[in-house]
Amino acid sequence: MRTVRDVPPAADAPVPVVACVGAVVFDPRGRLLLVQRGNEPSRGLWSVPGGRVEAGESVAAAVEREVREETGLAVRAGAEVGRVQVPGPGVVYDVVDLTCTLLDPAATPAAGDDAAAVTFADAADLERLTCTPRLLETLRGWGVLPA
Template sequence: MPCVGAVVHDADGRLLVVLRANDPDRGCWSVPGGRVEAGEDDAAAVVREVAEETGLDVVAGAVVGRLEVTGPDRVYAITDLACTLVDPAQVPVAGDDAADVAFVTLAELTARPCTPGLVDTLGAWGVLPG
């Protein structure tokens, strides 16, 4: 199943993360994202997913990495894109599939329960928060 994730940093270098409200990985923190819907490309999907989960408007940029995650009944082919905030003053608000949302530092990220492999993967791609 094609999916996208958004790597969004604020002006202070913190990373945008959401607390997943649904499975897979309910109760874990991850970057915003979700399924690519019919007729969407990755850029349109990531802009929509960020808006639905955080209320933030972003512009999709370059691909930062790709991975596959095996779920109980399918494989998720995830493309993560670097995204830029349209309005850096806009405040994120949890919505849709997110129970909470925050911009976090690396120390704050590693202190939270995250989706499996999140910190290692973002580190390998060179996009961890400052």
């Protein structure tokens, strides 16, 4: 006997949308905060800190939590800079990127949670790092890449 769990979803069934956030954080030298992803999707690639919005959490609270978990840095969430939808395995990630201000500009980031490494990157660094697909193109389009 087949249960509902055994039945694959219909080909035309809507794909679940997962609410996510990303943080656009600059240090006092104008360098962009990046994490090297430690897990899939995009393991080993560089991206802005971020992740899923938890149930009942605002996007501001989510981005502040994600930055703290991934980098150890405390930030204050600011304005939305853009929104992208990223297809994933069986889901679509709806990512809202917010500007964030470092609460302690002298603090040193440290990789945590699902980050394998963390750095502040200037324009030259961004040229040599392997980033997640369309990250630089998207940030450039929003006007938030380091000069």
